[in-house]
Amino acid sequence: MQIKDCATLLNLDQPTRQRLVADQTEVTSLTPDTRQVQPGGCFVAIKGQHFDGHAHVQEAIAKGAVFVVVGHPVAASGAVIVQVPDPNQALAQLSVRFFGDPSAKLKLFGVTGTNGKTTVTHLIQQILNAAATDCGLIGTLAVTGGKQPHAALNTTPDAYWNQVYLSEMEQAGKQACAMEVSSIGLSQGRVRGIDFDTAVFTNLTEDHLDYHKTFADYFEAKALLFEQLGNTYHHGQKVKTAVINIDDPYGRKLVQRTTANVLTYGTKGRGDLQATDIRVGADGTHFSLTIAGRRYPVHLQLMGKFNIYNALAAFGATYVHGIAPKTIIRALAKVTGVRGRFEIVPTPEQVTVIVDYAHTPDGLENVLQTIASFAQRRVFCVVGCGGDREAAKRPAMATIACQLADEPIFTADNPHTEDPDAIIDQMVDGLDPATYTRLRDRKQAIVYALSQAKAKDVVLIAGKGHEDYQVIGTQKQHFDDVEQVQAYYAAKAASAVSKTRSVNYFSKNA
Numbered sequence: 271m272q273i274k275d276c277a278t279l280l281n282l283d284q285p286t287r288q289r290l291v292a293d294q295t296e297v298t299s300l301t302p303d304t305r306q307v308q309p310g311g312c313f314v315a316i317k318g319q320h321f322d323g324h325a326h327v328q329e330a331i332a333k334g335a336v337f338v339v340v341g342h343p344v345a346a347s348g349a350v351i352v353q354v355p356d357p358n359q360a361l362a363q364l365s366v367r368f369f370g371d372p373s374a375k376l377k378l379f380g381v382t383g384t385n386g387k388t389t390v391t392h393l394i395q396q397i398l399n400a401a402a403t404d405c406g407l408i409g410t411l412a413v414t415g416g417k418q419p420h421a422a423l424n425t426t427p428d429a430y431w432n433q434v435y436l437s438e439m440e441q442a443g444k445q446a447c448a449m450e451v452s453s454i455g456l457s458q459g460r461v462r463g464i465d466f467d468t469a470v471f472t473n474l475t476e477d478h479l480d481y482h483k484t485f486a487d488y489f490e491a492k493a494l495l496f497e498q499l500g501n502t503y504h505h506g507q508k509v510k511t512a513v514i515n516i517d518d519p520y521g522r523k524l525v526q527r528t529t530a531n532v533l534t535y536g537t538k539g540r541g542d543l544q545a546t547d548i549r550v551g552a553d554g555t556h557f558s559l560t561i562a563g564r565r566y567p568v569h570l571q572l573m574g575k576f577n578i579y580n581a582l583a584a585f586g587a588t589y590v591h592g593i594a595p596k597t598i599i600r601a602l603a604k605v606t607g608v609r610g611r612f613e614i615v616p617t618p619e620q621v622t623v624i625v626d627y628a629h630t631p632d633g634l635e636n637v638l639q640t641i642a643s644f645a646q647r648r649v650f651c652v653v654g655c656g657g658d659r660e661a662a663k664r665p666a667m668a669t670i671a672c673q674l675a676d677e678p679i680f681t682a683d684n685p686h687t688e689d690p691d692a693i694i695d696q697m698v699d700g701l702d703p704a705t706y707t708r709l710r711d712r713k714q715a716i717v718y719a720l721s722q723a724k725a726k727d728v729v730l731i732a733g734k735g736h737e738d739y740q741v742i743g744t745q746k747q748h749f750d751d752v753e754q755v756q757a758y759y760a761a762k763a764a765s766a767v768s769k770t771r772s773v774n775y776f777s778k779n780a
């Protein structure tokens with residue numbers, strides 16, 4: 271890329287555009303991060319919550335930046351510096367150009383909604399792989415599909431990293447990418463410049479209201495994905511489709527918000543794609559799927575009615591790409607689970623232990639209702655709420671746990687800089703203390719639940735799913751719910767062995 275290429279790309283005033291139009295200086299790298307600036311590169315100054323790139327332009331130039339994009343005038347010299355109204359938008363425009371617009375060459379699936387994004391993207395990946403279409407993933411668990419996986423800092427990375435990851439996937443020979451698109455990512459413009467083929471809506475319930483302030487704003491952020499599918503019908507090879515949960519009232523609104531083709535799905539008698547005759551058994555979930563007047567039996571190993579919705583979403587997203595229903599159904603039947611999503615942790619006892627990422631009132635309710643459909647005895651529920659965010663959902667989470675679990679145990683999630691006890695106080699406000707147990711230390715809470723559970727009980731450990739850390743204060747410490755369960759049973763087995771040994775020892779010497 272040369273500086274002159276940016277003349278028509280960026281939102282520049284006429285004199286600046288004329289100044290750049292003949293500049294053949296090569297721009298050999300691009301970054302919004304002062305720590306990554308390379309000689310010959312372009313630096314885009316971004317103002318974040320903690321760091322403002324504008325205050326560090328001279329530092330970027332000292333590191334060799336030849337082209338700098340800013341949002342307001344800065345006192346710096348030694349490079350071509352241009353001002354644009356929105357540096358975040360400029361970063362997206364430059365990234366698409368610099369990395370050769372990889373999303374145009376991949377089948378791009380964007381999945382949004384309060385719950386189900388991770389699950390649906392994984393299901394889409396499994397189906398595409400079964401149909402010999404190599405698919406990468408961008409989402410909460412990680413970014414995969416390039417040469418090597420990347421840990422996920424955000425569910426939806428920023429505009430620069432999206433293009434980096436997509437170009438890595440393209441270079442690694444991937445043909446598709448399924449991407450989780452968060453409402454925060456949408457409202458911050460992180461997916462600007464990504465040419466989605468298919469946008470999927472799962473559902474909308476209360477979440478992230480500390481960020482979006484009102485439910486209406488939260489919905490508007492989600493709606494952006496469907497509006498951004500475009501307003502033309504000449505997308506080259508891309509046929510744009512919105513796949514929408516029509517049982518959700520917000521899904522019904524979204525149908526009006528896109529000019530793309532729409533495929534709706536649901537379980538309540540409407541939708542192009544419908545699930546009926548739903549049966550939950552010990553071997554998973556069975557239902558009949560109807561599409562285009564044909565009916566297919568489907569079996570999922572995944573538990574829970576919400577996973578039927580996730581399966582319908584993934585079915586719709588891949589069906590519109592011409593994948594045969596039977597191929598999709600076979601692939602869905604093989605999926606055993608997604609890490610930290612209703613993950614059954616094997617135990618040496620007849621206690622069913624489930625680790626699940628449910629961290630919204632709706633998510634927790636769904637998981638507990640699913641457990642109720644097969645639980646034979648008591649249900650324990652270890653759950654907490656995150657700190658420094660979303661205080662409003664705390665009492666709702668605890669009330670649902672008290673209503674749907676026999677033994678709710680309230681504990682810490684990621685308290686961040688809040689006092690875990692203060693968070694639990696807000697959770698249990700108005701609840702009868704006789705109806706729950708509170709143990710602020712998450713390890714102790716898990717150990718307590720496991721030690722109380724008897725054969726045929728179920729222990730749900732909710733809220734952190736795949737996370738292998740706990741954020742206490744400003745420190746991120748290693749903590750993994752699955753490991754805690756394994757450690758508990760390993761310690762129990764070791765103590766049983768040592769007790770047996772000591773009994774033998776004493777009996778031998780008696």
Ligand SMILES: CC(=O)N[C@H]1[C@@H](OP(=O)(O)OP(=O)(O)OC[C@H]2O[C@@H](n3ccc(=O)[nH]c3=O)[C@H](O)[C@@H]2O)O[C@H](CO)[C@@H](O)[C@@H]1O[C@H](C)C(=O)N[C@@H](C)C(=O)N[C@H](CCC(=O)O)C(=O)O
Binds near residue numbers: 318322426428
């Ligand atoms: C509130 C928020 O959205 N924050 C995001 C924001 O961070 P920030 O404003 O603090 O950034 P910053 O550290 O001030 O840096 C600003 C700029 O300066 C640059 N910088 C920074 C340091 C330096 O030395 N030099 C430098 O140039 C950075 O590269 C960046 O371009 O920009 C960062 C880089 O893109 C994001 O990682 C970060 O997400 C944080 C981690 C976060 O927690 N975000 C949450 C709210 C979020 O986005 N969540 C959604 C939804 C998840 C869900 O659905 O559950 C998500 O998509 O993850």
Ligand SMILES: Nc1ncnc2c1ncn2[C@@H]1O[C@H](COP(=O)(O)OP(=O)(O)OP(=O)(O)O)[C@@H](O)[C@H]1O
Binds near residue numbers: 410
């Ligand atoms: N379609 C759904 N409807 C309601 N709840 C769901 C649905 N799918 C999953 N869940 C619940 O929400 C939890 C999170 O699921 P998943 O990770 O797939 O959602 P997500 O949208 O990616 O969440 P996040 O953005 O917070 O990572 C699951 O562990 C499950 O409890």
